[in-house]
Amino acid sequence: MRIALGVSGGIAAYKACEIVRRLTDSGASVQVLMTRNAERFITPLTLQALSGRAVATDAWELASDQTIKHIDMARDLDAFVVAPATANILAKFAQGVADDLLSTFYLAVTAPVVVAPAMNTRMWLHPATQEAIRTLRSRGVAVVDPESGWLAEREAGVGRLASPETIVAESLRAARRGRSLAGKKIVVAAGPTREPIDPVRYLSNGSSGKMGYAIAAGAARRGASVVIVSGPVALAAPFGTRVVQVESARQMRDAVMVERASAHAVFMVAAVSDYAPKASPSKIKKTAGPLTLVLEEGPDILAELGRTKGAEILVGFAAETDDLIANAAKKLSAKKADFIVANDISAAGLGIGSDRNAVTILGRDGSSVTVPEASKVEIAEAILDRIFGPDAA
Ligand code: C5P
Numbered sequence: 001m002r003i004a005l006g007v008s009g010g011i012a013a014y015k016a017c018e019i020v021r022r023l024t025d026s027g028a029s030v031q032v033l034m035t036r037n038a039e040r041f042i043t044p045l046t047l048q049a050l051s052g053r054a055v056a057t058d059a060w061e062l063a064s065d066q067t068i069k070h071i072d073m074a075r076d077l078d079a080f081v082v083a084p085a086t087a088n089i090l091a092k093f094a095q096g097v098a099d100d101l102l103s104t105f106y107l108a109v110t111a112p113v114v115v116a117p118a119m120n121t122r123m124w125l126h127p128a129t130q131e132a133i134r135t136l137r138s139r140g141v142a143v144v145d146p147e148s149g150w151l152a153e154r155e156a157g158v159g160r161l162a163s164p165e166t167i168v169a170e171s172l173r174a175a176r177r178g179r180s181l182a183g184k185k186i187v188v189a190a191g192p193t194r195e196p197i198d199p200v201r202y203l204s205n206g207s208s209g210k211m212g213y214a215i216a217a218g219a220a221r222r223g224a225s226v227v228i229v230s231g232p233v234a235l236a237a238p239f240g241t242r243v244v245q246v247e248s249a250r251q252m253r254d255a256v257m258v259e260r261a262s263a264h265a266v267f268m269v270a271a272v273s274d275y276a277p278k279a280s281p282s283k284i285k286k287t288a289g290p291l292t293l294v295l296e297e298g299p300d301i302l303a304e305l306g307r308t309k310g311a312e313i314l315v316g317f318a319a320e321t322d323d324l325i326a327n328a329a330k331k332l333s334a335k336k337a338d339f340i341v342a343n344d345i346s347a348a349g350l351g352i353g354s355d356r357n358a359v360t361i362l363g364r365d366g367s368s369v370t371v372p373e374a375s376k377v378e379i380a381e382a383i384l385d386r387i388f389g390p391d392a393a
Contacts, residue, residue: 006032022164078112080112120153177222189229192209193247196279199283226241316340
């Protein structure tokens with residue numbers, strides 16, 4: 001497995017050492033490329049010693065034998081990983097600027113690209129950086145999101161490089177990418193629903209859609225044609241997916257029933273409202289005393305999919321605060337699903353709205369696989385591996 005690791009000039013450049021070590025330990029041969037600014041933070045010699053290969057630093061070596069090898073490597077690469085990726089290099093990638101070795105190399109690479117941004121919070125949140133990230137994602141670049149925590153400038157915020165472990169896992173996944181779901185249609189219902197109370201108010205919940213979108217992105221990376229039936233969320237459509245926007249449970253039900261036709265699998269990851277008020281056609285006026293809303297039962301989409309199930313694989317989710325496994329097992333048989341992914345939402349920092357999760361996957365065959373706490377991207381991969389088998393190239 002051949003991986004090129006681009007290192008750009010941020011304080012987190014020293015963490016590239018750990019990334020190189022972990023990649024080589026996994027059997028990858030690693031070619032390091034550094035920007036001039038990265039050399040201010042860490043010497044090429046260190047990364048050369050760890051990777052066992054001369055580090056490429058200069059675009060003007062174009063005539064030398066060494067650089068011709070780099071161009072060859074851009075051709076035969078399994079993945080190109082940039083960690084840390086500065087705001088500058090992300091902006092250059094997004095714009096196609098090729099004024100140094102790393103940015104020129106990016107344009108020459110056809111292998112999967114992974115970027116792990118690291119920078120000051122304000123730089124990360126700047127619309128210019130966010131726009132660059134959106135552009136790169138829309139081209140299929142995998143972005144390993146920075147984490148929140150203490151940054152080098154003794155400020156707390158988002159922008160810290162993700163852990164070397166996460167970056168390496170994402171890099172290996174990109175490098176080993178197979179096309180095991182090519183030609184298969186996968187439907188994912190994700191996010192919350194909104195049940196109107198009147199023209200301006202609604203009942204909803206705190207689902208961010210992150211778990212469902214991570215599953216959709218993972219399935220698309222494996223070559224599936226993916227449709228996300230999505231409640232209102234603040235997430236961009238992952239590369240290679242089509243999003244059908246809905247609001248209410250009723251609309252979600254209708255869209256899922258249309259999209260399930262010829263689907264290989266349907267994932268109900270959405271936090272669907274079980275009840276809906278009878279919506280008032282005009283805005284409800286404030287009056288003295290309490291207001292009573294009468295809620296009526298809405299559609300149970302997963303149960304309907306189970307009742308009318310064809311050959312498709314049906315996967316439900318169970319977010320529980322009590323008796324996780326017992327309740328999930330009940331749901332598995334009551335809803336006639338093939339798998340129920342159970343997550344305990346009583347644990348702090350996990351589940352709904354969070355970036356992390358821990359799940360147990362129950363199968364109709366009585367199997368039970370526990371996936372310990374990890375990012376939702378990693379949890380999504382574990383779920384896809386369990387249901388469809390690993391995606392080795
Ligand atoms: O029993 P419960 O409704 O909690 O089951 C959760 C599972 O059912 C999830 O997969 C969720 O997407 C789905 N669901 C549904 N329609 C509902 C409520 C939940 O499809 N009205």
